[in-house]
Amino acid sequence: EADIYQTPRYLVIGTGKKITLECSQTMGHDKMYWYQQDPGMELHLIHYSYGVNSTEKGDLSSESTVSRIRTEHFPLTLESARPSHTSQYLCASRGGEQFFGPGTRLTVL
Amino acid sequence: QKEVEQNSGPLSVPEGAIASLNCTYSDRGSQSFFWYRQYSGKSPELIMFIYSNGDKEDGRFTAQLNKASQYVSLLIRDSQPSDSATYLCAVNMGITGFQKLVFGTGTRLLVSP
Numbered sequence: 001e002a003d004i005y006q007t008p009r010y011l012v013i014g015t016g017k018k019i020t021l022e023c024s025q026t027m028g029h030d031k032m033y034w035y036q037q038d039p040g041m042e043l044h045l046i047h048y049s050y051g052v053n054s055t056e057k058g059d060l061s062s063e064s065t066v067s068r069i070r071t072e073h074f075p076l077t078l079e080s081a082r083p084s085h086t087s088q089y090l091c092a093s094r095g096g097e098q099f100f101g102p103g104t105r106l107t108v109l
Numbered sequence: 110q111k112e113v114e115q116n117s118g119p120l121s122v123p124e125g126a127i128a129s130l131n132c133t134y135s136d137r138g139s140q141s142f143f144w145y146r147q148y149s150g151k152s153p154e155l156i157m158f159i160y161s162n163g164d165k166e167d168g169r170f171t172a173q174l175n176k177a178s179q180y181v182s183l184l185i186r187d188s189q190p191s192d193s194a195t196y197l198c199a200v201n202m203g204i205t206g207f208q209k210l211v212f213g214t215g216t217r218l219l220v221s222p
Binding site for chain 2: 040042048090
């Protein structure tokens with residue numbers, strides 16, 4: 001069973017607020033990823049990291065930013081949330097196989 | 110052409126039947142392939158992976174890989190209503206050390222009682 005955690009699981013917030021979505025894993029994986037997924041739609045890779053101090057933008061342009069200061073921790077930040085950011089955000093980490101966290105469902109009013 | 114292609118479905122099968130889910134990929138150099146199951150509102154769950162040509166069986170699931178045809182499939186035997194979900198095919202692409210999974214759009218499977 002994968003040990004990858006995301007908090008909060010649900011977040012409802014007003015426009016203009018700064019938010020940070022937390023993701024942590026205890027497997028010691030170097031590779032970590034953030035995906036965005038709307039209901040019934042495909043996964044979109046928005047950020048990834050191959051290790052500490054390594055971050056790259058994914059295939060889908062996103063206004064969010066990420067950091068990777070510790071191997072186990074890969075937070076995602078939105079400086080000013082907007083209704084268009086409403087979505088599910090999924091964090092994943094990878095050794096040989098890739099495992100997903102439970103996701104954060106974000107609603108911006 | 111998308112890098113990983115799946116029929117979006119829905120694929121409807123009766124309970125007890127075999128469900129066959131298919132996936133094609135564009136990168137001939139890809140070496141590892143994964144199937145994920147995603148229930149509505151949940152995150153994807155890894156159910157199978159396959160690296161070598163041929164079949165790999167795990168319980169009611171069989172993954173089949175044909176690298177020459179750039180084709181990977183997932184068979185679900187004795188399908189149950191609880192198997193109703195979206196099945197995502199993922200292919201490992203990129204240069205060694207900097208690879209990432211490329212996901213298909215998923216095939217929605219409906220198993221009717």
